[in-house]
Amino acid sequence: MTPPAAALGEEAGWHTTRLRLNGAPHLVRAPVDETLVRTLRQRLGVTSVRETCGLGVCGTCTVLFDGRAASSCLALTAQLQDVEVTTCEGLRGPDGEPGPVQRAFIERGAFQCGFCIPAMTVAVHAAIHDRGCRGVDEVARQLSGNLCRCGSYPQVLEAVGDVLAAGGAPSDRGGAGVE
Numbered sequence: 001m002t003p004p005a006a007a008l009g010e011e012a013g014w015h016t017t018r019l020r021l022n023g024a025p026h027l028v029r030a031p032v033d034e035t036l037v038r039t040l041r042q043r044l045g046v047t048s049v050r051e052t053c054g055l056g057v058c059g060t061c062t063v064l065f066d067g068r069a070a071s072s073c074l075a076l077t078a079q080l081q082d083v084e085v086t087t088c089e090g091l092r093g094p095d096g097e098p099g100p101v102q103r104a105f106i107e108r109g110a111f112q113c114g115f116c117i118p119a120m121t122v123a124v125h126a127a128i129h130d131r132g133c134r135g136v137d138e139v140a141r142q143l144s145g146n147l148c149r150c151g152s153y154p155q156v157l158e159a160v161g162d163v164l165a166a167g168g169a170p171s172d173r174g175g176a177g178v179e
């Protein structure tokens with residue numbers, strides 16, 4: 001059992017946050033003004049989450065907070081006590097194989113450089129599971145905040161169509177994680 005953060009003796013300007021990342025509990029100590037994208041990348045080694053604009057505009061830092069898509073560049077880690085954070089790694093199947101959304105992206109070749117794709121898969125997952133989107137156009141509207149400089153949108157939407165045709169993404173875990 002993890003001790004309460006208050007019992008850890010905080011140094012001024014730092015905070016210890018208890019969160020779950022892809023299903024695994026973590027206690028992470030970070031400056032109070034550190035954004036989650038930086039904590040994920042620099043302290044927890046999750047480099048699939050990318051910081052590009054740092055302004056909530058491009059979507060490359062998208063993660064799930066308790067199953068809802070959010071920009072991790074706009075969230076302070078210190079404010080996320082007891083939140084379940086899911087990155088694309090948490091969308092994998094139980095044996096670590098690609099989950100349905102990831103598999104559809106692979107099968108459709110829905111990437112070029114790949115930089116935006118981890119966040120794009122998270123956003124697709126949230127559109128289907130959290131927002132309940134059941135049409136490609138609906139999902140596309142939810143993806144309007146996820147920019148792809150390579151222009152992989154047609155293939156991304158083909159992959160979305162495949163996931164929806166298969167009945168959504170039932171074995172994606174969306175918050176439970178597999179780590």
Ligand code: FES
Binds near residue numbers: 052053055058
């Ligand atoms: S880096 Fe977060 S939205 Fe661009």
Ligand code: FES
Binds near residue numbers: 112150
């Ligand atoms: S695949 Fe290159 S930015 Fe999207």
